[in-house]
Amino acid sequence: MCEEIRTSNISQDSRAIVVAIFSSIIGGNFVFVYEILKANSELLFIRDPWREISIFHYAIQYRQHRIFNLIYGVKEKNTILRYQDEKDGNKILHMVGELTKITPIDHITGSVLQMQRELQWFKEVESICPPMIREQRNKHRLSPRELFTESHRELRKEGERWMKDTTTSCTVVSTLIVTTMFAAAFTIPGGSNQNTGLPILVHDKLFKIFIVTDSLSLFSSSTSVLMFLGILTSRYAEEDFLKSLPKKLIIGLFALFFSITTMMVAFSAALLLTLRGHYWTISPIIGLASIPVILFVLMQSRLLVDMFVSTYGPSIFDRKMKL
Incomplete structure (x- = not known):
């Protein structure tokens, strides 16, 4: 697959490879994602055709830190950070503020450690986001911090x-x-x-x-x-x-x-x-x-x-x- 991708022109219409990458992120298959992106770095900028979000948004939503770590080596990461979910208007910091039941963070023992890990995620993503994104509100008029507080109340x-x-x-x-x-x-x-x-x-x-x-x-x-x-x-x-x-x-x-x-x-x-x-x-x-x-x-x-x-x-x- 890597050899085929390396010699092919990848576009947003390449539905099969897009689905494969995003499915691998959901399942936490870091090796597959890493090898595919290494074969063709243009895939770093692909978006989910349904929500218009990047692979790093998915990595955050499903708390896949090894995949998210790849963003540090991307020179154009500020462009990726500005992508937003077309449904709710959530930027990347909003997505780390959401607490969903599908994230693998549930394997951590104790609600205290879970809360600590969620805060570590929020602080890390916040540190690489431009100031404008940190205060920007989504379609529900919530800032990233307000969304984090609301979703993590329980x-x-x-x-x-x-x-x-x-x-x-x-x-x-x-x-x-x-x-x-x-x-x-x-x-x-x-x-x-x-x-x-x-x-x-x-x-x-x-x-x-x-x-x-x-x-x-x-x-x-x-x-x-x-x-x-x-x-x-x-x-x-x-x-x-x-x-x-x-x-x-x-x-x-x-x-x-x-x-x-x-x-x-x-x-x-x-x-x-x-x-x-x-x-x-x-x-x-x-x-x-x-x-x-x-x-x-x-x-x-x-x-x-x-x-x-x-x-x-x-x-x-x-x-x-x-x-």
């Missing part, structure tokens, strides 16, 4: 509900750890010297481990409580889902994980100090102390990794991609 509400439910549960756990670690700091194993008031085992290495890990658990759980409270009291504006809310949740979950880990270490150190010499009894108990840490990692690690990659990982948009 997704934003779902994200707010999910975020509040998650942080409320985590706040309860963090608060319990704060209370426990604070009380443990004043009920130290081995007791205190009646004359000096200092702990009897103050010079013991295990006691130092206990004090340090108890303090770390207290401080990290307090940090997680503050982060979760910051999420609960957030205004939940659209922009908050881009960086602010994911960043707070990442810090809160990591601090909670760290506080649980250090709490188990402090418990094990206190047990060794109290039952020194009875290792046959202590060993199984210390082994069981690792179970909460492992369970937390198994249950929350995927969410934490996905949110970290989505927020701080490499962008899905590759401005260096060329044909």
